[in-house]
Amino acid sequence: MNDKYEIIEDSDDIPSNPTNNPCIDDLINARFSRRGFFKGLMATSAVVGAGIATRGVAKAQSPSTLTFKSIPQKITETHAVADGYDASVLIRWGDKVVADAPAFVPGQVDANAQNKQFGYNCDYVGYMPLPVGSQNSDHGLLCVSHEYTNAELMWSGLKDAMDASEEQALHEIAAHGHSVIEVKKTGGKWQVVDGSDYARRISPIDTEMQITGPAAGHDRLKTNTDPTGTRVIGTLNNCAGGKTPWGTVLIAEENFNGYFGGDIAKTSEERNYKRLGISQDSWYSWVKYFDRFNVEKDPNEPNKFGWMVEIDPYDPTSMPKKRTALGRFKHEGATVIINKDNSVVAYSGDDQRFDYLYKFIAANKYNPNDRAANMDLLENGTLFVAQFHEDGSLDWMPLIFGEGPLTAENDFHSQADVLIEARRAADLLGATQMDRPEDVEPNPVNGKVYVMLTNNSKRKEGNAANPRAANPHGHVLELTPPGGRGKDADHTASRFTWDIMIAAGNPAVADDKAVYHPAAESWVSCPDNMAIDHRGRLWISSDGAPKSDIPDGMHATDVDGPGRALTKFFFACPVGAEMCGPEFTPDGKTLFLAVQHPADGSSYDAPSTRWPDFQAAMPPRPSVVAVTKNDGGEIAG
Numbered sequence: 323m324n325d326k327y328e329i330i331e332d333s334d335d336i337p338s339n340p341t342n343n344p345c346i347d348d349l350i351n352a353r354f355s356r357r358g359f360f361k362g363l364m365a366t367s368a369v370v371g372a373g374i375a376t377r378g379v380a381k382a383q384s385p386s387t388l389t390f391k392s393i394p395q396k397i398t399e400t401h402a403v404a405d406g407y408d409a410s411v412l413i414r415w416g417d418k419v420v421a422d423a424p425a426f427v428p429g430q431v432d433a434n435a436q437n438k439q440f441g442y443n444c445d446y447v448g449y450m451p452l453p454v455g456s457q458n459s460d461h462g463l464l465c466v467s468h469e470y471t472n473a474e475l476m477w478s479g480l481k482d483a484m485d486a487s488e489e490q491a492l493h494e495i496a497a498h499g500h501s502v503i504e505v506k507k508t509g510g511k512w513q514v515v516d517g518s519d520y521a522r523r524i525s526p527i528d529t530e531m532q533i534t535g536p537a538a539g540h541d542r543l544k545t546n547t548d549p550t551g552t553r554v555i556g557t558l559n560n561c562a563g564g565k566t567p568w569g570t571v572l573i574a575e576e577n578f579n580g581y582f583g584g585d586i587a588k589t590s591e592e593r594n595y596k597r598l599g600i601s602q603d604s605w606y607s608w609v610k611y612f613d614r615f616n617v618e619k620d621p622n623e624p625n626k627f628g629w630m631v632e633i634d635p636y637d638p639t640s641m642p643k644k645r646t647a648l649g650r651f652k653h654e655g656a657t658v659i660i661n662k663d664n665s666v667v668a669y670s671g672d673d674q675r676f677d678y679l680y681k682f683i684a685a686n687k688y689n690p691n692d693r694a695a696n697m698d699l700l701e702n703g704t705l706f707v708a709q710f711h712e713d714g715s716l717d718w719m720p721l722i723f724g725e726g727p728l729t730a731e732n733d734f735h736s737q738a739d740v741l742i743e744a745r746r747a748a749d750l751l752g753a754t755q756m757d758r759p760e761d762v763e764p765n766p767v768n769g770k771v772y773v774m775l776t777n778n779s780k781r782k783e784g785n786a787a788n789p790r791a792a793n794p795h796g797h798v799l800e801l802t803p804p805g806g807r808g809k810d811a812d813h814t815a816s817r818f819t820w821d822i823m824i825a826a827g828n829p830a831v832a833d834d835k836a837v838y839h840p841a842a843e844s845w846v847s848c849p850d851n852m853a854i855d856h857r858g859r860l861w862i863s864s865d866g867a868p869k870s871d872i873p874d875g876m877h878a879t880d881v882d883g884p885g886r887a888l889t890k891f892f893f894a895c896p897v898g899a900e901m902c903g904p905e906f907t908p909d910g911k912t913l914f915l916a917v918q919h920p921a922d923g924s925s926y927d928a929p930s931t932r933w934p935d936f937q938a939a940m941p942p943r944p945s946v947v948a949v950t951k952n953d954g955g956e957i958a959g
């Protein structure tokens with residue numbers, strides 16, 4: 323344990339993996355030690371020994387291809403972006419989404435208004451060009467997920483979300499889900515198109531969704547309000563997400579467990595719910611007012627959450643679809659790549675300490691000329707979980723009913739059971755325990771796959787082979803499919819290789835054992851979301867940087883060449899906020915960023931910032947920011 327930092331225990335991340343499956347840290351340490359990683363023997367990575375000497379200084383000899391000058395890692399009440407760039411607020415919590423939405427009124431409790439306005443805690447941002455299938459970088463749809471709510475920052479006098487009234491609870495429910503807005507760049511500035519026909523709010527108040535795939539209609543999904551097991555109202559805790567090449571958006575249901583309460587021992591799903599962290603200790607007051615959140619009253623309702631949801635933003639009347647074939651766990655997000663044989667591969671992480679990394683291969687192939695034929699590709703396929711080996715290889719193990727331990731002997735009676743309890747199925751297969759997998763994205767330029775592992779302060783101690791006695795800052799893994807670079811990479815292969823690209827932490831703190839390029843200009847803590855620009859460079863957002871030291875924000879680095887792992891700092895969040903999004907337009911000239919929970923840790927009555935309005939009556943408001951270069955050029959180009 324590094325005592326320099328106060329390790330905040332995430333209440334949303336109580337480990338629930340009961341197995342002794344090998345931990346990724348054990349394997350990383352074996353590789354570090356085997357390859358002399360910490361002795362600087364890696365060809366393209368090295369330990370940064372004596373701090374970020376170059377921070378804030380553009381070094382003429384820097385091998386980085388990123389052309390911006392790093393900004394200081396300094397916490398302030400407002401945001402900051404690199405010189406030569408503009409970061410303008412595009413839409414804030416409470417702003418109008420659908421045509422008849424009322425104006426935001428600070429302190430108001432009004433679920434009907436909220437259900438037409440931009441929700442709270444913007445996380446995933448997907449830019450979808452208009453028209454569908456185009457590369458238009460000046461006009462499109464912005465699809466934004468609203469992960470959760472901070473009651474104490476939304477209204478006066480509330481210390482705990484469990485104290486929220488029924489009216490406030492309804493408002494919170496309406497502030498969850500997703501927003502689709504139409505955006506247009508005119509004269510170099512992005513604006514929301516008022517009264518757009520595409521504008522849509524998706525929320526757990528009233529958005530009906532279809533449950534598709536192998537678990538649809540299963541008895542374990544039948545509830546009081548849906549005896550068919552094929553329908554559900556809404557989606558919960560939508561964290562990161564992804565896009566498909568056929569023009570749909572995938573939004574992930576992450577910490578859905580926290581919305582439910584009641585005694586799980588009174589249900590027939592106790593083992594299942596325990597593994598997902600559902601307990602009496604709900605995080606919200608919703609359970610007090612609405613039966614669906616109480617497992618004693620509607621015991622199967624939690625089985626309708628924890629899925630990936632697919633939305634067609636180009637059709638505002640379309641019904642979102644929960645894709646059970648991708649498994650049920652705490653999905654951080656999912657990103658899709660089309661393999662050279664037109665196979666559809668989706669990578670997804672289960673964001674909890676000691677949980678797993680997954681990929682999905684659709685049963686049917688992608689047809690680049692027929693959007694309609696692609697719309698249900700995620701309905702059927704095979705889910706795999708990763709098992710990492712000390713020799714630098716990893717195996718993708720299929721979760722198929724009837725194979726290996728996934729049989730009636732272990733209480734799996736169908737593929738639906740395997741998917742509903744994907745974590746337990748993966749436990750039995752011996753999947754590798756990870757340090758909270760967040761975004762997982764394939765890089766179309768070099769063909770590799772990048773995995774953000776945000777942190778793990780619960781890792782076992784006393785392992786002599788473990789060079790980091792705890793992992794409060796996380797790391798970035800690089801997976802290499804066989805076949806070659808770019809399109810030659812075979813994402814369907816069952817065996818990949820892996821390596822560590824960045825071991826995050828402060829290089830000035832020896833105990834952190836951080837690993838970057840020696841000329842790194844920023845230090846990363848708690849990598850979370852990511853974007854890959856069209857040159858294949860990695861943009862890393864952070865969530866959970868030690869509040870006494872550095873802000874969360876946006877880092878970027880080359881992945882190949884002499885600037886590999888040379889991190890630079892591009893955007894700083896205001897105090898209390900984490901960095902989400904990030905999303906480029908196809909031309910690389912705009913970077914959309916989501917600033918989530920500004921002023922976190924304070925209250926509505928005494929906020930640590932009133933970002934972004936800075937008006938006395940205005941609370942802090944989670945917002946999406948559009949970043950452009952003042953000269954109109956490509957970001958970091």
Ligand code: FEO
Nearest residue numbers: 561576654673760
């Ligand atoms: Fe919602 Fe894993 O961050």
Ligand code: CA
Nearest residue numbers: 561562760850
């Ligand atoms: Ca995240």
Ligand code: CA
Nearest residue numbers: 561850865900
């Ligand atoms: Ca996060």
